[in-house]
Structure formats: C-alpha cells, structure tokens
Amino acid sequence: MRVVVCMSGGVDSTVAAHLLKQQAHEVIGLTFWFWSFAGAPDFDGATKCCALDLAAAAAREVGIHHETLDASEDFERVVLSNYVEQYRHGRTPNPCGRCNRFLRFGIALEFARQHGFDAVATGHHVRNVREPDGTRSLHRGTDPSKDQTYFLYGLRQEDLEDLLFPVGEMSKDRVIQIARGASLSAAELPESQDLCFAVNGQTSFLFNETDHLPGPILDLQGKQLGEHIGLSSYTIGQRRGLGLPSDHPLYVVDIDAERNALIVGGETDLYGEHLTAIDASYTSGVEPSDGAHLLAKIRYRSPAVPATYERRPAASFSLRFDQPQRAITPGQIVALYDGDRLLGGGTIARERSDA
Numbered sequence: 001m002r003v004v005v006c007m008s009g010g011v012d013s014t015v016a017a018h019l020l021k022q023q024a025h026e027v028i029g030l031t032f033w034f035w036s037f038a039g040a041p042d043f044d045g046a047t048k049c050c051a052l053d054l055a056a057a058a059a060r061e062v063g064i065h066h067e068t069l070d071a072s073e074d075f076e077r078v079v080l081s082n083y084v085e086q087y088r089h090g091r092t093p094n095p096c097g098r099c100n101r102f103l104r105f106g107i108a109l110e111f112a113r114q115h116g117f118d119a120v121a122t123g124h125h126v127r128n129v130r131e132p133d134g135t136r137s138l139h140r141g142t143d144p145s146k147d148q149t150y151f152l153y154g155l156r157q158e159d160l161e162d163l164l165f166p167v168g169e170m171s172k173d174r175v176i177q178i179a180r181g182a183s184l185s186a187a188e189l190p191e192s193q194d195l196c197f198a199v200n201g202q203t204s205f206l207f208n209e210t211d212h213l214p215g216p217i218l219d220l221q222g223k224q225l226g227e228h229i230g231l232s233s234y235t236i237g238q239r240r241g242l243g244l245p246s247d248h249p250l251y252v253v254d255i256d257a258e259r260n261a262l263i264v265g266g267e268t269d270l271y272g273e274h275l276t277a278i279d280a281s282y283t284s285g286v287e288p289s290d291g292a293h294l295l296a297k298i299r300y301r302s303p304a305v306p307a308t309y310e311r312r313p314a315a316s317f318s319l320r321f322d323q324p325q326r327a328i329t330p331g332q333i334v335a336l337y338d339g340d341r342l343l344g345g346g347t348i349a350r351e352r353s354d355a
Contacts, residue, residue, distance in 0.1 A: 001025050001026070001117075001118040001119055002025070002026045002027075002116065002117040002118050002119075003020050003025050003026070003027050003028075003117060003118065003119045003120070003121050003164065004027075004028055004029075004030050004108060004111060004112045004115075004117045004119070004120050004121070005017040005020065005027055005028070005029050005030065005064075005120075005121045005122070006029075006030055006031070006032070006104070006108050006120065006121070006122045006123075007029040007030065007031050007055040007058060007059060007066070008031065008051070008054075008055060008123070009031070009051040009052075009053075009054025009055040009057070009058055009186065009189070010054075010123065010186055010189060010191070011123075011175060011176060011179050011184070011186040011187055011189060011191075012123025012124070012125070012167050012175055013055075013058075013122060013123035014058040014061075014062065014123070014179060014184050014186040015123065015166070015167055015175050015178050015179050015182075015184070015186075016121050016122065016123045016164075016165075016166040016167055017029055017058070017059065017062045017064060017121070018062050018178070018179070018182055018184065019166045019167075019178070020121060020164070020166060021062055021063065021064060027062075027064045028059075028064055028065045028066065028067065028117075029055060029056075029058070029059035029062070029064055029065070029066040029067070030066075030067050030068075030069060030108060030111060031052055031055040031056075031066070031067075031068050031069070032068075032069050032070075032071045032075075032104065032107065033052060033068055033069070033070050033071070033072060034071055034072050034075035034076075034079075034196070034197075035072055035075075036070050036072035036073075037072040037073050037075070037076040040072065040076070041199065041205060052068055054186070054189070055068075056068075057185065058184065058185070058186050061182075061183070061184050061185060062184070069107065069111065071103065071107055074103055074107070075099070075103060078098070078099070078102050078103050079095050079098055079099050079102075079103060080095075080197065080206060082095070082098060083095045083203070083206065084206050084207060084211070084232075086331050087207070087211070087231065087232040088211065088231075088232075088257060089257050089350070090231065090254075090255035090256060090257035090258075090330065090350060091255075091329075091330040091331030091350060092235040092236065092255075092329050092330065092331040092332060093331045093332075094151075094331065094332050094333045094347075095195060095197075096151050096195070096196075097150075097151045097153065097154065097333045100151050100152055100154065100155075101152075101153070101154025101155070101281065102154070105120070105155060105159055105163070108120045108122075109159060109162055109163075112162065113162075118162070119162050119163065119164050120162060120163055120164070121163070121164035121165065121166055122163070122164075122165060123165075123166075123167055124141075124148045124151075124152065124165050124167075124168065125141030125142075125143055125146040125147055125148050125165075125167060125168055125170075125172075126138050126139070126140070126141050126147065126148055126149050126152060126165050126168045126342075127139040127140070127141060127142070127165060127168040127169060128160055128163055128164065128165055128168070129341075135157060135284055135285075136157060136160035136161060137160070137283055137284060137341050137342065138152055138155065138160065138283055138341070138342040139340045139341050139342065140337075140340040140342075141165075141167075141168045141169075142168065142169050142170060142171060143170065143171040143172050145172070146171075146172050149335065149337075149342040150297055150300050150333060150335045150345075151300070151333070152342070153281060153283070153333060153335045153336075153342060153344055153345030153346075154281045154344075154345075155283060156281070156283065156285065157283070157284065157285050160283070204232070204233075207230075207232055211230060211231075211232050212229065212230035212232065212233075213230060213260060214227050214228060214229055214230065215227065215228055215230075215231070215259070215260035215261055215262070216228070216259075216260075216261050216262070217242065217244065217261070217262045217263075217264055218261050218262070218263050218264070219263075219264060219265065220253070220263065220264075220265050220269065225244050225246075225250075225264065226242070226243060226244045228242075228262040231255055231257060231260065231262065234252050234255060234262055235252065235255075235329060236252055236253065236254070236255070236270070236327045236328070236329040236330070237251055237252060237270055237326065237327030237329065238251065238252045239251050239252075242262075242264065244264070248266060249266070249267060250264045250265070250266065251264060251265065251266070251267065251269070251270055251327075252264055253265040253269045253270055255330075270326050270327050271324035271325065271326055272321075272324060272325060272328045273320060273321050273323075273324050273325070274318065274319065274320050274321070275298070275318065275319050275328050275334060275348050275349075276312070276316060276317070276318045276348075276349045277316060277317055277318070277319070277334050277345070277346030277347060277348055277349060278314075278315065278316045278346055278347055278349045279315060279316075279346050279347045280315045280316055280317055280344065280345070280346035281315075281344050281345065281346065282343060282344035283342050283343060283344050284343065284344070287311065287317075287344075288309045288311075288317075288336065288343060289309075289311075290309070290310060290311040291308060291309065291310070292308070292309040293306060293307075293308055293309075294306075294307060294309055294336055294337060294338055294343065295307070295336070295337040295338070295339070296319055296321070296334055296335065296336055296337070297333075297334065297335045297337070298325060298328055298329070298332060298333075298334050298348065299327075299329070299332055299333075300333075302325075304335075304337050305321060305322070305323065305325065306321070306322040306323075307319040307320060307321045307322065308320045308322075309336070315346075316346065316349070317346060319334065328348060329348060330348050330349060330350040331347065331348065332347070332348050333345055333346075333347060333348070334346060334347075334348050
C-alpha cells in the first residue's frame, strides 16, 4: 500500500513509519504545523506535540520522504478559540479530543485521498478491529497504561476503513526496543504530558485581561470565603492554589461563569451519580440501546466504570453510574465502551445550560 504516516517526531509515530516501511509499503511522513496564524506565539518550529525538525530527522532515519502541512488557521479556529470559549463558560475543555475529532484525522485522510494514498497511519496506542458483522471498531491498545481510545471517540466508520495503528498491539517498552534496535533517535526522547500549545505548562497567553478578572470563592451556602484570580485557572476537583484557610480540605466543586464565582466544598461534594453529554458520536454509527449497561471513562486516567445509558434527543445522552464518580467535569470527554471496544462518546455538559 501507499501510506501517509502522521509524524510528530516522537517514538510511537517514528516506529509506526519504520514498521510499515519494513513491510514494504510505500511510506511518506506528514507533520502538521499549527502556529502560523496571525498573533501566534513564536515556537520556532517546535511544540510539545510536534517538532518539525525532529519529525523531518525521524523521517530521514527511517528513509522516507517527509512533508509539512500548515493547518494553523484551522487549528486556531477549531481548537484554540473553542478552548478559550469553553473556559469562559465555566467548562474545562479537552482540546486533544476536539483536535482529533474535527481537525487532525480529517486533514490527514483528505491529504491521503487527494494524493492517491491508500491509508493513513499514526502512532496511537489503539487497535483497529474488523468485527464479525463487517464493521470496524477501535479497541484499547495492548499496553493499558498507554491506551488512547479515549481521545479518538469521534472517529467514524468511514475513517476507520482507511486508518492504521501499527503500534497498537505493542507495549511501550516494545516500541522503544524496536526504535533502539533500528538506531532511531526518537527512542531517547522524553515523553511529553503537556498540551501541545502549553508554554512552560501554561496556556494563559491565549486569554485576554478580562478572562483573568478576580471574583468570589463561595461555599455551597453562598458564603464568600476568599477571592479567585480568574476562572480559567481552575477546574473541578482542584484543591491546590485556592489560598483558603480551613480546618478541612476544600475543593472546586463548580465554576459559575455567570457570577464569575468559584464554588468550593468538601471531598464528598465532588461525587455524582449522573451526567449528561452533548455532541455525541458513535464509532459504529449506531447509538447504544436505551437502558444499555456499558462502561464509561470520564477522564483519560480514570478507569472505565459501569453505567446505564439513557438516550436523549439532539445528539446527546445521559449516564447513571452504578457507583458515584468523583469530579465529573463539564467540558471533558466521556468515552463509552463495551469491554475493550470503544463505542463512542460525547462532551460532558453543564446541566443548567448545555443540555
């Protein structure tokens, strides 16, 4: 086949390209650049996610042609503007999930089809499985600590037909072992955990002064306990950085953008049994049946836990968990599973205004 490999310069995508070339496919590397729009920070060709020079060097080591595609205007419009707007409405967004769903994979697949390639490959730790009924589905990667299905809940059947994930069947240690065996420099690179657009772990440069207006920190009875430094600096479940004297731990339990107020409470106040999700997408193209008992993840590092699915109109759904869950956070992804198989997901809503 002729395959386009999305390359970040990291070890997973580099090994994906290496493996496909070893299998005698015709392979090229493709790296997106997201930082050429007006007013963009000067990252000098490198961010936490994608480094143009590293990706080009990785492609040279693998022995394949490499191209760069400027998608900066779309990235600013689809991902960054949404990121800021979500915080302004008291939500904590997941930009990686949005980028994968609405930008990165779509651009890569369009590039491949326009240039006569048969497939797009990435270094994601997921498995693309042909089911007995002929449909395709995403299953968790073999390495449970690196599984990335959570971020890919928005992929559709027509996408999966043309996608390859060469490292999904491997542990991370095996990926690094292959890279070292092939003398690929990416094997020695540190793995980043930050957002691709974070500068020293911070995204404050995206916001203007009015987004950092101080406001009241209130308890659940409405009593003011202190003052926050701007709602964009907080998320549900946060304990550190509140600066509140108290004889027991206090956590952010809600973010009230209308009042520019941070609501705090105790540990038990963080737990909830129910959520509603909007902007739903289903990998199989088929919505789960009403009342289905399935598994759900409300954040990347959380385990998938049992919940009952309830259908709702307008691309939304509700979940009722078997056991209360901690810090259900509006704006974050909720991903749905049947065992290891990803069913789809949506964005957790603020019950008062989104759903």
